[in-house]
Amino acid sequence: MCVDAYEIESYYALSLDPIHIGTGGSRLGRVDLPIAREPGTNLPKIPGTSINGPARAYTALATNRYFWKENNQEFSCAGRGGEGGERHCGKINPACPVCVPYGFSKGTSFSIQGLAQFFDAHILFFPVSSMIGTVWVTSPMVLSGLGLQSEFIVPDDRFYPLGEQVRNKNKLNFGWLMLNGGNGQGNLDALQQVPDIIKQRAVLVSDKLFSHIVNSNLEVRTSVSIDPQTGTAEEGALFTYEAIPRGTVFKFDVTYNSGEIFKIGGKEIKAEGNGNVGTSWVKTQVEKGLRLFEILGIGGMGTRGMGRLKILNL
Ligand SMILES: [Zn+2]
Incomplete structure:
Protein backbone atom coordinates (compact mmCIF):
# COMPACT_ATOMS: atom_id res chain seq x y z
CA MET A 1 0.00 0.00 0.00
CA LEU A 61 -14.10 22.48 21.61
CA ALA A 62 -15.54 20.39 18.76
CA THR A 63 -14.10 17.15 20.15
CA ASN A 64 -14.77 17.81 23.88
CA ARG A 65 -11.08 18.17 24.67
CA TYR A 66 -11.12 21.77 25.85
CA PHE A 67 -11.39 20.67 29.46
CA TRP A 68 -11.84 17.00 30.05
CA LYS A 69 -11.28 14.25 32.59
CA GLU A 70 -10.23 10.64 32.47
CA ASN A 71 -9.57 8.44 35.52
CA ASN A 72 -9.83 11.53 37.72
CA GLN A 73 -7.08 13.24 35.75
CA GLU A 74 -7.86 16.66 34.30
CA PHE A 75 -6.66 17.64 30.85
CA SER A 76 -6.89 20.65 28.62
CA CYS A 77 -5.70 19.96 25.09
CA ALA A 78 -6.47 23.52 23.92
CA GLY A 79 -3.88 26.23 24.35
CA ARG A 80 -0.38 25.65 25.67
CA GLY A 81 -1.48 23.09 28.22
CA GLY A 82 -0.11 24.92 31.23
CA GLU A 83 3.49 25.93 31.80
CA GLY A 84 5.18 23.10 29.93
CA GLY A 85 2.36 21.24 28.23
CA GLU A 86 1.60 19.16 31.33
CA ARG A 87 -2.16 19.54 30.85
CA HIS A 88 -2.11 18.25 27.27
CA CYS A 89 -3.21 14.62 27.30
CA GLY A 90 -0.57 13.53 24.76
CA ASP A 120 0.63 32.69 6.83
CA ALA A 121 -2.63 33.88 5.28
CA HIS A 122 -2.09 36.48 2.59
CA ILE A 123 -4.57 38.91 1.08
CA LEU A 124 -5.81 37.85 -2.36
CA PHE A 125 -8.59 40.35 -3.01
CA PHE A 126 -9.06 43.52 -1.01
CA PRO A 127 -12.36 45.48 -1.05
CA VAL A 128 -12.27 49.22 -1.75
CA SER A 129 -15.19 51.53 -2.34
CA SER A 130 -15.14 53.54 -5.55
CA MET A 131 -17.51 55.67 -7.62
CA ILE A 132 -18.76 52.49 -9.30
CA GLY A 133 -19.32 50.67 -6.02
CA THR A 134 -17.07 48.24 -4.23
CA VAL A 135 -14.27 46.72 -6.28
CA TRP A 136 -11.78 44.08 -5.13
CA VAL A 137 -8.17 44.88 -5.94
CA THR A 138 -5.41 42.35 -6.46
CA SER A 139 -1.93 42.49 -8.00
CA PRO A 140 0.34 40.48 -10.33
CA MET A 141 2.47 39.31 -7.41
CA VAL A 142 -0.60 38.10 -5.54
CA LEU A 143 -1.94 36.24 -8.57
CA SER A 144 1.41 34.74 -9.47
CA GLY A 145 1.42 33.23 -5.99
CA LEU A 146 -1.61 31.29 -7.23
CA GLY A 147 0.04 30.36 -10.50
CA LEU A 148 -2.17 32.79 -12.43
CA GLN A 149 -1.33 35.67 -14.79
CA SER A 150 2.22 36.23 -13.68
CA GLU A 151 3.04 37.77 -17.07
CA PHE A 152 1.10 40.97 -16.35
CA ILE A 153 2.91 44.22 -15.78
CA VAL A 154 0.52 46.99 -14.80
CA PRO A 155 1.70 50.62 -14.85
CA ASP A 156 1.35 52.37 -11.48
CA ASP A 157 -1.34 54.76 -12.78
CA ARG A 158 -3.60 52.13 -14.33
CA PHE A 159 -5.92 49.32 -13.49
CA TYR A 160 -6.80 46.27 -15.57
CA PRO A 161 -10.35 45.02 -15.19
CA LEU A 162 -10.50 41.30 -14.41
CA GLY A 163 -14.23 40.79 -13.84
CA GLU A 164 -17.32 41.14 -16.03
CA GLN A 165 -18.83 44.00 -14.05
CA VAL A 166 -15.81 46.28 -14.35
CA ARG A 167 -14.85 45.26 -17.90
CA ASN A 168 -15.94 48.42 -19.74
CA LYS A 169 -14.92 51.01 -17.20
CA ASN A 170 -12.15 53.29 -18.31
CA LYS A 171 -11.78 55.18 -15.05
CA LEU A 172 -11.67 54.03 -11.47
CA ASN A 173 -12.20 56.77 -8.94
CA PHE A 174 -11.44 55.93 -5.32
CA GLY A 175 -12.11 59.53 -4.25
CA TRP A 176 -8.49 60.03 -3.22
CA LEU A 177 -7.01 58.31 -6.26
CA MET A 178 -8.02 58.15 -9.92
CA LEU A 179 -6.83 55.35 -12.19
CA ASN A 180 -7.21 54.95 -15.95
CA GLY A 181 -8.28 51.63 -17.34
CA GLY A 182 -5.94 49.42 -19.31
CA ASN A 183 -6.91 46.64 -21.65
CA GLY A 184 -5.35 43.67 -19.95
CA GLN A 185 -7.43 40.55 -20.21
CA GLY A 186 -7.89 38.56 -17.09
CA ASN A 187 -9.37 35.25 -16.32
CA LEU A 188 -10.13 34.21 -12.79
CA ASP A 189 -12.21 31.17 -13.76
CA ALA A 190 -9.65 28.82 -12.24
CA LEU A 191 -10.29 30.35 -8.82
CA GLN A 192 -13.44 28.40 -8.12
CA GLN A 193 -13.19 28.86 -4.37
CA VAL A 194 -13.65 32.64 -4.60
CA PRO A 195 -17.28 33.87 -4.79
CA ASP A 196 -18.38 35.08 -8.25
CA ILE A 197 -19.58 38.41 -6.88
CA ILE A 198 -15.98 39.21 -5.92
CA LYS A 199 -14.37 37.88 -9.12
CA GLN A 200 -16.83 39.88 -11.24
CA ARG A 201 -15.71 43.10 -9.58
CA ALA A 202 -11.97 42.35 -9.43
CA VAL A 203 -9.36 44.75 -10.76
CA LEU A 204 -5.63 44.34 -11.12
CA VAL A 205 -3.26 47.10 -10.02
CA SER A 206 0.54 47.18 -9.78
CA ASP A 207 2.20 45.54 -6.78
CA LYS A 208 3.34 48.90 -5.49
CA LEU A 209 -0.11 50.42 -5.77
CA PHE A 210 -1.71 47.34 -4.24
CA SER A 211 0.28 47.77 -1.04
CA HIS A 212 -0.54 51.48 -1.04
CA ILE A 213 -4.29 50.94 -1.58
CA VAL A 214 -4.48 48.22 1.09
CA ASN A 215 -2.59 50.25 3.68
CA SER A 216 -4.69 53.34 2.96
CA ASN A 217 -7.97 51.47 3.38
CA LEU A 218 -7.50 49.54 6.58
CA GLU A 219 -10.04 50.19 9.25
CA VAL A 220 -8.76 52.40 11.98
CA ARG A 221 -11.09 52.54 14.91
CA THR A 222 -10.96 54.35 18.19
CA SER A 223 -12.11 52.67 21.32
CA VAL A 224 -11.95 53.05 25.07
CA SER A 225 -10.86 50.65 27.76
CA ILE A 226 -13.60 50.06 30.31
CA ASP A 227 -12.71 49.80 33.96
CA PRO A 228 -14.24 46.48 35.07
CA GLN A 229 -14.79 47.84 38.61
CA THR A 230 -16.86 50.86 37.70
CA GLY A 231 -18.07 50.04 34.19
CA THR A 232 -16.92 53.43 33.00
CA ALA A 233 -14.08 54.49 30.73
CA GLU A 234 -10.66 54.34 32.29
CA GLU A 235 -8.80 57.58 32.41
CA GLY A 236 -6.56 58.10 29.39
CA ALA A 237 -7.87 54.87 27.95
CA LEU A 238 -8.71 56.07 24.46
CA PHE A 239 -6.85 53.93 21.95
CA THR A 240 -6.88 53.30 18.22
CA TYR A 241 -6.44 50.02 16.42
CA GLU A 242 -6.13 48.81 12.86
CA ALA A 243 -8.02 46.00 11.24
CA ILE A 244 -8.32 44.33 7.85
CA PRO A 245 -11.86 45.13 6.61
ZN1 LIG B 1 -4.92 15.77 23.91
Missing part, protein backbone atom coordinates in the same frame (compact mmCIF):
# COMPACT_ATOMS: atom_id res chain seq x y z
CA CYS A 2 1.22 3.45 -0.85
CA VAL A 3 1.15 5.94 2.04
CA ASP A 4 1.26 9.67 1.40
CA ALA A 5 3.80 11.20 3.74
CA TYR A 6 2.14 14.61 3.49
CA GLU A 7 -0.55 16.61 1.75
CA ILE A 8 -0.77 20.37 1.20
CA GLU A 9 -4.20 21.99 1.25
CA SER A 10 -4.85 25.60 0.25
CA TYR A 11 -7.71 27.35 2.01
CA TYR A 12 -9.54 30.42 0.80
CA ALA A 13 -11.21 32.59 3.42
CA LEU A 14 -13.49 35.62 3.53
CA SER A 15 -13.56 38.00 6.48
CA LEU A 16 -17.11 38.47 7.76
CA ASP A 17 -15.93 41.11 10.26
CA PRO A 18 -12.87 43.32 10.42
CA ILE A 19 -9.87 41.20 11.48
CA HIS A 20 -7.37 42.44 14.00
CA ILE A 21 -4.27 40.29 14.43
CA GLY A 22 -1.96 42.33 16.59
CA THR A 23 1.80 42.35 16.57
CA GLY A 24 1.87 41.71 20.30
CA GLY A 25 3.09 45.19 21.10
CA SER A 26 2.41 48.75 20.20
CA ARG A 27 4.62 51.07 18.26
CA LEU A 28 4.98 54.78 17.99
CA GLY A 29 2.91 55.79 15.03
CA ARG A 30 -0.51 56.34 13.60
CA VAL A 31 -2.25 53.70 15.67
CA ASP A 32 -1.75 52.20 19.12
CA LEU A 33 -2.46 48.63 18.08
CA PRO A 34 -1.11 47.89 14.61
CA ILE A 35 -1.66 44.63 12.75
CA ALA A 36 0.89 42.06 11.61
CA ARG A 37 2.56 42.75 8.26
CA GLU A 38 4.85 41.01 5.81
CA PRO A 39 8.24 42.73 6.19
CA GLY A 40 9.17 42.80 2.47
CA THR A 41 5.90 44.10 1.08
CA ASN A 42 4.40 45.81 4.13
CA LEU A 43 1.15 44.01 3.35
CA PRO A 44 -1.01 42.99 6.30
CA LYS A 45 -1.22 39.25 6.87
CA ILE A 46 -2.48 36.70 9.34
CA PRO A 47 0.56 34.81 10.68
CA GLY A 48 0.33 31.03 10.66
CA THR A 49 0.65 30.98 14.45
CA SER A 50 -2.50 33.10 14.66
CA ILE A 51 -4.36 30.48 12.62
CA ASN A 52 -2.89 27.52 14.49
CA GLY A 53 -3.86 28.87 17.94
CA PRO A 54 -7.61 29.29 17.41
CA ALA A 55 -7.78 26.18 15.18
CA ARG A 56 -6.37 24.15 18.08
CA ALA A 57 -8.80 25.67 20.57
CA TYR A 58 -11.79 25.08 18.27
CA THR A 59 -10.83 21.50 17.41
CA ALA A 60 -10.64 20.97 21.18
CA LYS A 91 -2.50 10.37 23.91
CA ILE A 92 -1.41 8.61 20.73
CA ASN A 93 -3.42 5.38 20.88
CA PRO A 94 -6.15 6.23 20.38
CA ALA A 95 -4.75 9.49 19.08
CA CYS A 96 -6.01 12.69 20.66
CA PRO A 97 -7.70 14.74 17.87
CA VAL A 98 -6.01 17.85 19.29
CA CYS A 99 -2.59 16.80 20.64
CA VAL A 100 -1.61 14.74 17.60
CA PRO A 101 -2.50 17.25 14.85
CA TYR A 102 -1.31 20.30 16.83
CA GLY A 103 1.52 18.84 18.87
CA PHE A 104 2.26 18.29 22.53
CA SER A 105 5.23 17.96 24.80
CA LYS A 106 5.52 15.38 27.56
CA GLY A 107 9.26 15.36 28.07
CA THR A 108 11.90 14.98 25.38
CA SER A 109 11.21 11.39 24.36
CA PHE A 110 7.45 11.80 24.25
CA SER A 111 6.52 14.86 22.22
CA ILE A 112 5.60 15.76 18.68
CA GLN A 113 5.63 19.00 16.73
CA GLY A 114 2.12 18.54 15.46
CA LEU A 115 1.29 16.81 12.21
CA ALA A 116 -0.38 19.94 10.79
CA GLN A 117 1.77 22.94 9.85
CA PHE A 118 0.13 26.29 9.28
CA PHE A 119 1.42 28.97 6.92
CA ARG A 246 -14.74 42.71 6.15
CA GLY A 247 -15.02 41.33 2.62
CA THR A 248 -11.29 40.66 2.27
CA VAL A 249 -10.33 37.35 0.63
CA PHE A 250 -7.31 35.49 2.02
CA LYS A 251 -5.44 32.33 1.09
CA PHE A 252 -3.36 30.14 3.38
CA ASP A 253 -1.82 26.69 3.19
CA VAL A 254 -1.77 23.89 5.71
CA THR A 255 0.54 20.90 5.35
CA TYR A 256 -0.86 17.68 6.77
CA ASN A 257 1.78 15.10 7.63
CA SER A 258 0.93 11.47 8.06
CA GLY A 259 1.29 9.96 11.52
CA GLU A 260 1.81 6.51 10.04
CA ILE A 261 5.53 6.98 9.65
CA PHE A 262 6.12 8.18 13.22
CA LYS A 263 6.78 6.32 16.38
CA ILE A 264 6.72 8.14 19.68
CA GLY A 265 8.50 6.55 22.60
CA GLY A 266 8.61 3.37 20.53
CA LYS A 267 4.82 3.34 20.06
CA GLU A 268 2.78 3.79 16.90
CA ILE A 269 0.15 6.50 16.56
CA LYS A 270 -3.25 4.94 16.01
CA ALA A 271 -6.74 6.39 15.63
CA GLU A 272 -9.83 5.16 17.47
CA GLY A 273 -10.49 1.49 16.61
CA ASN A 274 -6.86 0.95 15.57
CA GLY A 275 -7.39 3.12 12.45
CA ASN A 276 -4.58 4.78 10.57
CA VAL A 277 -3.50 8.32 11.36
CA GLY A 278 -2.90 9.29 7.76
CA THR A 279 -3.02 12.76 6.24
CA SER A 280 -6.80 12.63 5.84
CA TRP A 281 -7.32 11.84 9.55
CA VAL A 282 -5.18 14.85 10.50
CA LYS A 283 -7.00 17.07 8.03
CA THR A 284 -10.40 15.98 9.32
CA GLN A 285 -9.49 16.98 12.90
CA VAL A 286 -8.06 20.36 11.87
CA GLU A 287 -11.06 21.17 9.69
CA LYS A 288 -13.37 20.64 12.68
CA GLY A 289 -11.57 23.64 14.16
CA LEU A 290 -11.34 25.73 10.98
CA ARG A 291 -15.10 25.38 10.53
CA LEU A 292 -15.64 27.35 13.76
CA PHE A 293 -13.64 30.39 12.58
CA GLU A 294 -16.84 31.56 10.94
CA ILE A 295 -18.72 31.59 14.27
CA LEU A 296 -16.11 32.22 16.95
CA GLY A 297 -13.60 34.31 15.02
CA ILE A 298 -9.85 34.73 15.29
CA GLY A 299 -7.54 37.42 16.57
CA GLY A 300 -8.16 40.13 19.08
CA MET A 301 -11.12 42.40 19.72
CA GLY A 302 -13.60 39.53 19.47
CA THR A 303 -15.81 41.30 21.98
CA ARG A 304 -15.92 44.32 19.70
CA GLY A 305 -17.59 42.41 16.89
CA MET A 306 -14.44 41.44 15.02
CA GLY A 307 -12.66 38.38 13.74
CA ARG A 308 -15.15 36.08 12.04
CA LEU A 309 -13.52 34.39 9.05
CA LYS A 310 -15.40 32.06 6.75
CA ILE A 311 -13.30 29.32 5.17
CA LEU A 312 -14.71 29.05 1.66
CA ASN A 313 -13.59 25.56 0.67
CA LEU A 314 -14.47 23.24 3.51
